[in-house]
Amino acid sequence: MRWWHNLAAVGALLAALAAAAALTVAGLRSTTSDSKRGHPSARRPPLRFGPGGSFKVALFADLHYGEDAWTDWGPAQDAGSDRVMAAVLDAEKPDFVVYLGDLVTANNLPIPNASLYWDRAVSAARGRGVPWAAVFGNHDDMAFEWPPEWFSPDGVPPLRCPPPSPSGNSPSTDRGCSFRGTPRIDLMTTEISNNRLSYSSNGPKDLWPGVSNYVLQVLSRNRDDPALLMYFLDSGGGSYTEVVSSAQVKWFQSQSQFLNPDGRIPELIFWHIPSTAYVKVAPKAKSEIRKPCVGSINKEDVAPQVAEWGMMDVLAKRPSVKAIFVGHNHGLDWCCPYEKLWLCFARHTGYGGYGNWPRGARIIQITENSFSTVSWIRMENGTKHSDVTLSS
Ligand SMILES: *[C@@H]1O[C@H](CO)[C@@H](O)[C@H](O)[C@H]1NC(C)=O
Numbered sequence: 001m002r003w004w005h006n007l008a009a010v011g012a013l014l015a016a017l018a019a020a021a022a023l024t025v026a027g028l029r030s031t032t033s034d035s036k037r038g039h040p041s042a043r044r045p046p047l048r049f050g051p052g053g054s055f056k057v058a059l060f061a062d063l064h065y066g067e068d069a070w071t072d073w074g075p076a077q078d079a080g081s082d083r084v085m086a087a088v089l090d091a092e093k094p095d096f097v098v099y100l101g102d103l104v105t106a107n108n109l110p111i112p113n114a115s116l117y118w119d120r121a122v123s124a125a126r127g128r129g130v131p132w133a134a135v136f137g138n139h140d141d142m143a144f145e146w147p148p149e150w151f152s153p154d155g156v157p158p159l160r161c162p163p164p165s166p167s168g169n170s171p172s173t174d175r176g177c178s179f180r181g182t183p184r185i186d187l188m189t190t191e192i193s194n195n196r197l198s199y200s201s202n203g204p205k206d207l208w209p210g211v212s213n214y215v216l217q218v219l220s221r222n223r224d225d226p227a228l229l230m231y232f233l234d235s236g237g238g239s240y241t242e243v244v245s246s247a248q249v250k251w252f253q254s255q256s257q258f259l260n261p262d263g264r265i266p267e268l269i270f271w272h273i274p275s276t277a278y279v280k281v282a283p284k285a286k287s288e289i290r291k292p293c294v295g296s297i298n299k300e301d302v303a304p305q306v307a308e309w310g311m312m313d314v315l316a317k318r319p320s321v322k323a324i325f326v327g328h329n330h331g332l333d334w335c336c337p338y339e340k341l342w343l344c345f346a347r348h349t350g351y352g353g354y355g356n357w358p359r360g361a362r363i364i365q366i367t368e369n370s371f372s373t374v375s376w377i378r379m380e381n382g383t384k385h386s387d388v389t390l391s392s
């Protein structure tokens, strides 16, 4: 019997080693897709459910930093966005922040490097020691649009170029003059390399120009197994089409198959621009929001991606996918069911961007045992509304 016993022990050890190896690979696979660019994931401690068994996420959507910096109201509205995020973070004390796109209004930034405004957006989470991740919206790398009043009498925009380098006409000097906007890759690389608390990623190169494509695992409170998967996708816009591509669909399928083959781990999805499925479930624009939808403002039509390349079918067929969260429409904050999952808007957080509806942030609270996802909206003035159970 003894050798049997030992064999079983060896078998158990091998199984444990294999499981550990799989977990390591999963961790590597999900976070080092841009290892050539030195994603410092090795330095990042794993995300984990808290001692109370829950994980709370605050969504900051459509901050639109950097508008009209040459006026009074531009800087004033950026100060307003700082205040909203501070109020929400102090009231909710989230474990994690998701910057849900349009952190900056690049088409309005008269500086060659939008990272400076981007950094102001993420400084809200950084200043309170809260880790975060970001996805791109359509305004983050839009090309600069000259305000007409800046045009000189002969119709030529007055170029402001950086001082010439000592070596003469370097290519970077020319780039500084063009105001073509800061590319997604540069924005993200700067964020990641300057911030220990950033869990953002440039995503696999074969999905570029879509950049913010990555998965984060949140480990169980008391085991080193993932208890939640958060998928971030780049829904385009700005320098390219507003779409989730079929390449991203294939990427999602291979990631989810690899990390969660039996669908045991619940999954949440984050991107910026609503898919066309949102149009199907939307309450009629400007009508009252009725059950089963939950929300407080319904002031405009859904402005969806330009096409659907299959992502919604794939997500709707996975019972482990509980909800999708988007921003983009500042006048909508509802959640509506779609097949077996929920489609949710965030809440316009920034004073930048169109619309004057009161600012706030959607909060998501995930509980590990027994699993549930609930959400609500926290306003700048501290009020809380639109509680909804997204899964239980
Ligand atoms: C933009 O600014 C950031 C922060 O100051 C800096 O780290 C980065 O290198 C700059 N990028 C470019 C392309 O100048």
Ligand SMILES: *[C@@H]1O[C@H](CO)[C@@H](O)[C@H](O)[C@H]1NC(C)=O
Pocket (backbone or CB within 6 Å): 358, 379, 381, 382, 383
């Ligand atoms: C807070 O703002 C909301 C609008 O979002 C308003 O309805 C409510 O009356 C305000 N509450 C307080 C206490 O100011």
